[in-house]
Amino acid sequence: MILDGTLAASVQAAAQALQRGELLGLPTETVYGLAADADNDAAVAQIFTAKGRPPNHPLIVHVADSGAITRYAREVPLFAQQLIDVFWPGPLTLILPRLPQAARASTGGQDSVGLRCPSHPVAHAVLAACQQLQPPVWGVSAPSANKFGRVSPTTAAHVAGEFGDTLLVLDGGACEVGIESTIVDCTRGVPVLLRPGAITRDDIERACGQRPLSKDELLENTPRASGTLLAHYAPNAKVRLMDARQLQAGLDVLGADARNLAVYHRTPLRTASRAVTLRAMPADAAATARELFGALRDFDEIGAQLIWIETPPDTPDWEGVRDRLLRAAAAG
16 A cells, blocks of 8 residues: 655655564665664564565664664764765765664674664654654564565655555655665774765765775674665566676667667667667766666566676766666576
8 A cells, every 4th residue: 555655644654664563665865775673573574575685684774863862772883983074964875883682683693783864754744753652663674575586666656566555655756866775884993885875985985084995995793784685676578787888789689670679778779670669878977776676666667688888987976877787687
């Protein structure tokens, strides 16, 4: 069931559903989440079951404000606090040392916890309403509201299509960012980028004065984090990344006989086949991120069996988009 997330009655109904231990389709600025009370182990277990997600793959806990951090994290390093001050609320998840009794079912058996404060007004309203309940819900675990490993949802209709009418979904419109949050590990004394997103390496460095390390620069004791498996974010069609020259050569070889093929490209291309779907990729990274998952879902809807995508630039602003596409291609 989809409810208008801008209505106070819908927000209250959503908060009460979470308090009862039910699941909720929750809009955020990144993607829609499949939400449950982070401190209710039985409710969190429903997320793993509904998604088909491995129980050792941790979830991110969403909070209404930075004040809730003390309910989940035992310490916040200075550089992490600097990132919070600049980017919260917003699309940034911080991995912090976890309090022993906090969010146990959400953390995959690890002694760390991922925390995020979303900026979407509907998400914020729900989280704020949860804090006012008796007993309150202080945090909400919410991975992307899709079957595990598949394309993340960026509209309420995407969520309903994944889980049916029995799931309560708040409609907050299309997601503004469109890809999942940047994840920074803050448990090892320096910032380590575990998952790129809309907040870039350069943004992080400007905010805390330290350039984040990559995962392969500090391998020891790396925490597991959402969305970091090799194969992820995959449509039903097989995805292949190529440069513009390879794309055009492939289209030329297939000629008028090409079928069941969609091409997502920045460079102008030509095809002799009317059965090939050509879709122009926006010129900037933020606009591409905003529409990326919707485009992949659209290609599935039209029955494409192959999706050829022009490899994005290897620059910091495109790192989040490149990451999602590389993982989508690895699933094929």
